[in-house]
Structures are given as C-alpha cells and as structure tokens.
Amino acid sequence: MRTVSSLSSPLLGCNLVQVPSIVCTEPIHQSKINKLPPSKMLGLDIKLPQWLKFEWVYMDYEGQKVAERLYQRIILFFAAVGFVAGYALQQFSYTVGALGVGSVVAALVCGIPWGSYRKHPLKWQPVVKEDEPAEGTSAPAKSSAEGKKKKKK
C-alpha cells in the first residue's frame, strides 16, 4: 500500500526530491481518536510537560466547590479587614490595597490546583479493549478489512 511520489525535473532529468505521501493503512476508529492525547489531536506531536498534564491543571468537582467557597471567604475577609483599616486611618487606598492582597492570596490558594483539590477523582468506566466484541456489528467488518490488508501486504 505504500506509495512514493517522485518529483522529477524535466530540465535536469533526475529526481530532485522524493516525497513519500502518507497513506493511512487502516481507518481510525472513533474509539482510537478519543484515546489520542490533546497534543496529537492538533496534529502536533508535542510532549506536554508533567506540570501541564490533565491531572495537574484541573480540579475535580469537589475541589472546585471547595475552592470557590474558599476564595470568596478569603477575599471577603481581606475586604472586611481593609474596610476597618481604611475607615480607622481614613485612607481608602488601604482598603483597595488589602483587597488586592486578598485577591493575590486567593489566586495562590484557590487558583493553583493543589493536591487537596484533587482528592475526589471521577470514577470512569473501565476501558473496553478493541479485541472484545463489544462494539457489535462494526467489529467483524473491521476485522475483515484488516484481513484484506494483510493479504495484500
């Protein structure tokens, strides 16, 4: 099945570049696409660093709930402290500054998905292997197509 298209120049009379055209030897099934990492879905083969992996960047649902309540409390606490300090010293910039500090603290505490926010991971269904005849009618068709290719090779 592999084809090689040659780019030949009529003037020089020789092959300049050989461009192997990529041919899919087998159709990509939906189940396989879902298993591709996001980097490969885009057509790029970039290895994501460990700290950007799904498990590291994302919180689970329970963690999101806790984080949302926590940042609201942090910001409101700093706002209350800033209000009292600003009123006592009659300087509104102290209030705004306290609120800014509270926002930064909230961003550090609740923005970064610390491990405590990832203690309730979702329970996914177990992975169904392709060899098992779980897909129904498509399974025999696929196997026959594979058989044809093997014969041709």
Next chain:
Amino acid sequence: MHNILARLNAILAFSFTVLAGLTFLCFLTTVAKDYSVDVRVRDLTGRVNVAYVNGLGEVEESIITGDLEVDLTPLFDWNAKELFVYLIAEYVTPNSPNSHNQIVLWDRIIKRGESAKINQKKFAQEYRLLDDRKALKTNPNVTLFLQWNVIPNAGALTTARGRGSQSIAMPDTYSPLRPNKQRGAG
C-alpha cells in the same frame, strides 16, 4: 472553575464586585457629612477704579485683599480625593436684572497629601473683579467668603461654604489699582 484561567477569572471578577461594594460603603459613610469648617477672613481692604473692557466699555474694577486663614485638614476623610477651594466676593446690585453677584477672586487646588492649611497674609487676587453697572464704588457691603468643592472617591461632588466671612464697604473714590502698571502706561 475547571482550569486555572477560569479560576483566576472568577477570582478577579469577584474581587472587583467586592471592590464596588466597598466603594459604595465608603460613599455611605460620608454621605451625610457636613464639610463646613471655620474660616477667618480678616483685614480686608478694597480699591476701585475705572477700567475699559472690550465689548463692555467703561466698567468698574476692584481689587480686594486681606488675610485668609483656614485649616482644611479635617475635610480629608477617606472619601475625599482633592479640594477645590475658592474665595468669592458677593454683593448685591439692586437696580439690575442680575442683582446677586458672586465673583471668584482666588482659588486653589489641594490634593490629598498636600498641606491643607491656608494662611495667606494679603492674598493676591487672581481674577479680575469687574462690574459693568459700576456698582462697586460706594458699595456698602461686599462680602468675602470661602467655598470649596470636595472631589470624592465615590459619590457626588459636594459644595460647602466656610463658616465665617467678612464684609467691607468699598471706597467712594477711584484710586489706581496697580500703581506700577498705571505709571508705565501713563
């Protein structure tokens, strides 16, 4: 909330909502405040002369000077950003359609952090005091008082008048206002 950017966005949005609430509370704490303080305007002296103004013809011009003393520090609460202080000369011209005259003679901007104490001996009039009906000479009652606007962080721009004013009777003769200038012109 599912990834970092969504969480930072939520935190920032919530912070600004809280900031709006704090600003409103700050406004509420000063909404009923009386921004008037005691002012001392003393030792006023006035001179009147004839002046010629393009379009008005012959008018009367006056220069009033005196001492001005006020401490505006208590006005700077946490909702006051800056003050615009101005000295007003007020007098009545009974036989004119615009009988109530208020003319700003002097002003000053006091920002937060600057010294808010004004102690001017023989303050220099900044703006001309002209009267096109010639009602300044022998005017028995020209009142000078201090007024200011408080520019707030939140809320309305308030106008307050200083407690304390002084009235003078203008002279009944013309006298040169700016001796050096008059000499140079003559």
